[in-house]
Amino acid sequence: MAHAYRFLTQPEVKFLEAAAERLIPADHLGPGAREAGVACFIDGQLASPWGLHGRQYRTGPWQEGTPEQGFQSPLTPQEIYRAAIREIDQHCRMEHAKAFPFLEAALQDELLRQMESDALPLPSISSALFFSLLLRNTMEGFFADPLYGGNRGKAGWRLIGFPGVAAANYTEELDHHNQSYQVEPVSILDIEQQRAQVDAQGYAKHIKLRVEPKA
Amino acid sequence: MTTRLPPVDILVVGVGVAGSILCKELAATGLKIVGLERGRMLDPQHDFAMPYAHDELKYDRHSDILQNLSRETLTFRNHTQQKALPMREMGSFKPGECVGGAGMHWGAHARRFLPWDFELRSRTLDRYGAAHMPADWTGQDWGLTYEELEPYYDQFEHIYGVGGKAGNLEGALQPGGNPFEGVRSREFPNPESQRTYAGTLFAEAAHSLGKTPFQNPTAAMTSPYTNLYKMTLGQCVRGGFCNSHGCAMGAKASPLTTVIPTLAKHPNFELRTHTNVTRVDMDSDGKRATGVTYIDARGREVHQPADLVILASYTFNNTRLLLLSGIGKPYDPVANQGVVGRNYAYQTGARVAMFFDDKVFNPFMGGGALTTSIDDYNGDNFDHAGLGFIGGAYLAAQSNGATPIRSISVPPGTPRWGGAWKEAAAQHYNRNFSIYAHGGCQSRRGNYLDLDPTYRDAHGQPLLRMTFDWGENEQRLSAYAIERALEIAKVINPSQLGVHPLSKTYSIVPYQSTHNVGGAAMGADPATSVVNKYLQSWDVPNVFVVGASAFPQNSANPPTLTVGALACWAADAIKDEYLARPRPLV
Incomplete structure (x- = not known):
């Protein structure tokens, strides 16, 4: 680049x-x-x-x-x-x-x-x-x-599975114990460049990654 | 050339957690009140707008809501034989510089202090005898009891919308709450927070060992809330980016979300930002304050006369202004005499990290003091006979929202960089949590604040000098707390453990907490305290000094609830007693 x-x-x-x-x-x-x-x-x-x-x-x-x-x-x-x-x-x-x-x-x-x-x-x-x-x-x-x-x-x-800008759904997700929340990360830059969706309050709309089942 | 302004009734120096409440409560008197703030005004809707509020680099490293050290810092040394050098970069603690102060970026931990904290010297003597007292201990009773302060804790909790579950309602223990807390006159204004997976594992293990886990009180709203001043706050969505950050949801109680907009409506209140107070002005015999001198945003020196001066800024600035103004006798650690700068203390942090193969925690979720803790080892809640220290720690599993620059935890023995570090970071970021041991800190003779002989601020005035190291008491306390945390960790049974004890020597470099206290301690005896139980200067009765500067030593619990309660308490004393008949209240 x-x-x-x-x-x-x-x-x-x-x-x-x-x-x-x-x-x-x-x-x-x-x-x-x-x-x-x-x-x-x-x-x-x-x-x-x-x-x-x-x-x-x-x-x-x-x-x-x-x-x-x-x-x-x-x-x-x-x-x-x-x-x-x-x-x-x-x-x-x-x-x-x-x-x-x-x-x-x-x-x-x-x-x-x-x-x-x-x-x-x-x-x-x-x-x-x-x-x-x-x-x-x-x-x-x-x-x-x-x-x-x-x-x-x-x-x-x-690398570590950090989602970046938070979504507004974590209070529900926190009740799903021991389930990995894996999403396409959203950056401030993504939002500025309109490559990611946000909700009415400006929180990111996360897109869940499809996780391959363990072999 | 000093500009002299028309007199006002009351000046409040510093418009943070304490200053905003003092202004608001005193505004009801109709007197002319001016709040002086060295920082700028914030508009949370703009300053902390999404998505920019979720910028770790900005808020953790380069934040403009923290003190601008290019104009003023402090100097630091571990002991009097060293030369103190300036804190050139922000590190161990993060004082604020804006309307709202450090109350804008705090972590929302909303614990009260324990009844023992207020009377620890007499209670230690009663229970263990003089032989148990730490060497060179300058700790003391506050001259104010928990019972006296309780209504003001309650008031502040209803201003800051604290969520929690009562453990002791009017003397009756309540299931689910903290059985060790002081008697509480009514329930919390908001429900307790939800329990995370990490909190659940911690609670189950602690419970199996006979301890009593509970959800830590939090000032991040657990439901939408309208406070005592009719300010409405939204519910926290646990998106992290909380400590060091302003809240994008307006869900974290702070001076700007709970007090200042309603304060600004009082026609008899005026807020002046970008005003840096350089001294309290005194009359010729040094017995009475006549107002303050400040430097305004245009660089002009301004004298603002007033009948009453309230110092309500951060611990460091309250102490420094007293020293610069010649109010109270400066502390001399050699002779152990004098009071201003005495009783400086901090808090001890240590943790046990646990790494798992089969558990994930989504550690980026949380914030707003989303914490499960036990108080079994806090204060004097356990028998200290033979332990060689006083005080204690609360143990906690906290889900603060682990941001990647500062919060990647790897097992012991991992290199700091390279392929092995990268692999460990990828493996463990989502598969670890820590049990934190938040410990108290006693004040002692070698730890104090005074004016630096060499370094000066941008206005040419001496910087504050901090002389501080952990005492033997803190080392023993923290080691004991880590042993207790390890007992719980072993029940949780992770695949690997990492122990992070208290540092051998206090360092100003790594961030620890913005929980600096003392320097203008309160007490019952003018020989060992700067202010009386109403936060009024013993020497100059028309000066009050309100904030964590008044703590004679530090509890294990974070200071903000007690700072807010003291502000409510002092405001009542000023309104009901002092203004009716200005005089020494003790």
Whole structure:
């Protein structure tokens, strides 16, 4: 699907598609983060007020605190993504002769584990700080409403059986104990684009999926 | 250059759960009342319209009905040897910033506190003796009993349309209700909520162990309801998107669905939004408030004189305004003297997750505190002899509407990402539920609120500084509650269990609850409390401080019902006693 990137450069898009795909890979259960448009979602987040920490407290002095004190970096998410991707790709070229997106999956996983445990030293920032943002934004991009550019085809919701925008019939359904409520998920985007029906109060009209009987 | 406005009779700072009711009740006097709210006005029909109200990313991560931290936050440290640093991102708790306050995005848990909660210090001494008291305990009786507050719980329940089943009607235990609740003068205004599959499994297991399960009281309407103020609310459809969200159905009681539209009809009431109160102004001898100073939406500094000032904002802001205004003596934890900022407390959360192969729960359904619980281990409902802690927890199976970004639960040992995580998420999202242990929290000497020496808000004033960690009491309480939850979980017999205990150290990062209390505690003794039993400042009698800031420690039960009841109680004291003859009421 075509997408005009507002913040990310093309090498950054390639990096994020590759890295997010390792966090949520495509497999027999369905699409992974790449196909679900997670890089596109992250681009949108970075171009939003959050990318500049618009509602966050941004007054100094700045110093690193304990883990219990939370985020204390003077850098914005935009600056963290930009610096980290450049520095990780540089590290990969030095150590492995190729940028991150062109490495074998097993090596990508190993590098991600190093970032997660802050064992990948980068010149300007903590790799664990970057990894925590990347994992958080990847999960958001896989499961947030598709109106934000990720969760394409409602891949995240289909994976777990989440119906999206609620229907108004749950009080009856809640009395059907131990019966799975399986419907075609409905997103805000579906309703905006008139691909899904709503009732008079704006709740989704769910279409039940035909469930194959167990073998 | 300060703009000085003509005087008014009563100023109410903060128009949330407490402030809206105080304004409404006092408006009946005909006096000129002004409500000052730092946030904006909401129109639930537009602000929470479908389908946009069902946007998890917006309301869980980027909501504009929460406090805008770019202008004001607080600083945090675990103990006095650390340097406090600003809470730069919203995490552990979510204060509101709008008309209605945090009462717009609350979860509708509508439990009263237990009679024991109000008298826990004297009752602990009576039953267990001084040796049982936690180290460095600053907990105290409220100076107000459950029996005194009961009519006001009842009043607030009939404003917020609470649904439930009475467990104790005028002393007679009622089947189906909570036998441990305080005596109730009449039934709930709405019926109890329906029991989910998870709630049924929990209730059957708890019952088989001799416990008494009941449906948690809820302020999400269990039937269409017209309240004391003639406001009508629709029935909750259990569509989830409740905690952190505004209700698209208008079925969750909140200041805007129960009070404010009827309040706005009073010609003697005026609501001023986008007004950020920076201090209570005092006369030259510091004994009397003359009004407040605020910054308005145009950035002007405004002095609004008034005869009576009521602080009714969130716990943090009530305490901070007292400190910024020099009302009451700030607490010094070294000398253990002073009162403002003392008694800060929170709540303890822990859970046991259960994973099944053969059961599905449709966890996206629910919300509106659709919860089945037991109170057998709450408060002092069980013998604490030899246990080494006071207080307790209620255990609950809650169907909150599990949204996918924050509510995917996987078995212990699952990696945080990759193919194995994905497989576990797909397998277990629909096949798990948790027994939550919602525990109380005692106040103690090392936990307090004061003004930060370094960091400032957008107006140049010091931020509030929180110094807080769990005490030994909270660790023991929570561990005990988890053991009891495990007993029930083993009867339910899932294929896998995951235990999520209380964190070793309190962290401001993960969301826990917006149940921050204390800082302007009430009590019978001015040496250990900021306000008397009528929520009136001991030092400045024309200032009242109403909200969870008045709790001297925290119950296991969520605070909102008690905040609302205290607002009704204080409103009556002001109407019937104070305004007739302004004076210290104690």
